[in-house]
Amino acid sequence: MIDVEALLRPTGGIALVGDLRFTASEHRAFARAAERGLVLRVRAGVYAMPELHDDLLRAARVGGRVAGLSALEHHGLWVPPRATATLHVEVGDSMRIRRTAGGSSVSVHWMPATTRPRFTVAPLDAVLAGAATELPRPHAVAVLDSVLRRTPLTALDLRFLSQHWRPGARAAAALADGRAESGTESIIRVVLRGAGIHATPQARLPISDLARADLLIGDRLVIECDSEAHHSDPASRRADLERDALLMSLGFIVLRIDYQRAVRHPEQVVAEVAAIVQRGDHLSGWRGPSPEAGRVAPMPPRVNP
Template structure:
């Protein structure tokens, strides 16, 4: 009795027939399991569990594994807006059949050396980070790497070691990664400000409590809080933010609270606002004799 379901689970939900059945009897049993609907046939000689993730199914159907930006969510990392399309797929160049056209979905093919593993499923974390950091604009690439330092078992030293072998654009992103960043929005805005010549410190301590921190601090007086859409949707969060902002402004701080949409839909607008405050010198406390 062949247990193809267990074998497929051991392979991450998708595998070649040759890895599931090693003789003619096994091949016949495999075809019978497919005819009973226990398995899905994605392409010639490739089978999957019916409940397999749709993106992984499509990647396997064209002959490879999810890669780069498309692999980020599978590793529990931050992904930029629009990361679900196109689907990035890595295909080994020993695939006998050229990748098929994906119906109704744009797929970008990246070729890998023959024998690359895993053939299907999701690219390993290191490979996904290297490709995403190279393909994305710098602010997004840094946000991805920040999230890897935050969520993955990866230290800053390990990231720099990995990045030594990356392409120049990806290495530049790794050089700016900061483990203190707590959200993709915060990371993106930090890099956008840096590109405008404005230094912003992530997760700076605040004088209103032992654990109070600002998402970004410019100078010693301008605080920037980067709110998510989910955060704004809760009235209790909004009230707490207003009370916190009032306490900080009473101490002489300036508080900006751009939301997700402002950062991603109008990045130039929020950068211009910060730049105007900096140009006036309002981001710095008054100093005696100045």
Template sequence: MNAAHPSDARCDDPLMDEFDAFGIPTHRCVSYQELRGSGVSREQIRDALALGLLRRARRDVYLSGDIPDVVFRAQRVGGRLDCVAALEARGVFVHRRGQLHVQVEPHRARLRSPHSRRKRLEADGATATIHWRSQSGDAHTVDVVSALVQSFDCQEPRQIVATLDSALFLGEVDSDDVAQIFSRVPHRYRSLRRLIDGRAESGPESLARLQLRQFGRRIELQKVIDGVGRVDILVDGWIVVECDSRAHHAGWQKQEEDRRRDLALAARGYACVRPTANIILTEPHVLTDAVRGLLACRR
């Protein structure tokens, strides 16, 4: 039941040549007319919808069944996945996860609920942040640079830096992209550029680094210590901060390895603190209080 690839697909997105098993482009929406024009019969469309190979977001807007649900919900509202939601879908760190942000063309009206195309957005009580602006191209999700630019309005300064760190570390953007981003945001944000460091391996690590700057001490990232290996953050040359997440530090075997490293650090005169990602995100003072106490002891 494969459809012919639509011949008029136009998009600068690197995914423009990717199609699902049904022959639907995975990077954008298609219309009913386009489906029929590519050789798909009415019966095939009906069967594909029933099997979940094809999804209809709203009137005359169809998407591949392979797309993430958050993309589908954005299209159901009436626009493209945008801002922190688009970044999260790419795996980029954002502080508040699970939010729906949608880029909508200024002329569009009658936005729908992300849960039902039969309900209006304002009548459903559903949560969606709408960004009214024009966006060229036909992809169902805004490009990563535009999403990063928009995220400046929806995050606090430290969170913005952590998101940019993450995008750099993952290879979603490069230094030229960062320059473009800062040329497009208000001037008041320009001072954040010097704080960006793509060596940070996680968002909590970036946030921890920014929190620790208040002490005015030397802060080193991904420092290699002889006999121990690489550590996340080194403060003042002797306080090691390891930012632990459940994904990478779960299980007793891994915890024992962490403790062995801590003992090796202690044997070399280093103090080590291990805040979890959750502590860094929700109780940042716990980390700063611990480092402040250690610095006071050394004095």
């Protein structure tokens, strides 16, 4: 019995039979495996493992691989809003496309027939170059921050990759910071920077050894950025409120910004922060002891009555 999984594993789980160089008997065995449900025949001559993600199967039915913004999730990266509404598929220019096979919303992009991999997902470097070019800068930086946070790529690697990107994409890469822990945090940091306000990511706070502020402006303004995936259950929310109260009791100002505000109304966030900064409330006013501190003032001369 032919081991279809062993044959498809090196190609990511999807392959064109012609690329596998089957003999006639192996081809028949593969067809029988498809009849038994051990492997899917996604289109003429193309087979896939049944457990693959639906995006990969849809792209293969169209004739290619998941690419562009659609590939971000498959590389484990932050995904901007509405990026999943359209499936982006790269197809070799020698392949006959079946656009309707991918569903109602598919965008096809052509690539040279010799490009590999032919199916599955476009390589990370190509995906990053496209995202950094196409997305608004705050969202592009959020993607690149997630690269430094979730993949083995370092800031030096990213700088090397971005050398041949377009100027706007290179500028986004220069702003990437692996300390950022969420897309919400990255977006707010970048829009504040655009307004001339510097925010330090993951700054230490004096409430415990591990306590960090998502963003710290000056030495007093703490911005906490809540992603969609976190801080939504009641227990986490109570913990957030208790932490915020403790920080405020120590003299900090705490602003909590959720994902929806960050992506839909970043200008409101900038206006609120700018008002605090313009008043100087982001600074505690403590500048250390004055030169006179610790000195004993001389006693005034005693006057006899």
